[in-house]
Amino acid sequence: MSKKNQHVVPHQEGWATKGAGNERATKVHATQADAIAHAKQIAQNQQSELLIHGRNGRIRERNSYGNDPYPPRG
Secondary structure, three states: OOOOOOEEEEEEOOEEEOOOOOOOOOEOOOHHHHHHHHHHHHHHOOOOOEEEEEEOOOEEEEOOOOOOOOOOOO
């Protein structure tokens, strides 16, 4: 399994989880909280990063679940 950073992005039907570089959403969720929980689980399994975007599309938070020697605090 490849390590792809997971993104939580706005979607016309709510919020989507999306692997980095993917055109299509992995899954669409009604709430951002649901999308974050799903993306976090994938990122932990793949030991990758989770990037959470706001409604404006800009990254508002990121968490690393990999073997990063300097992970973000939080």
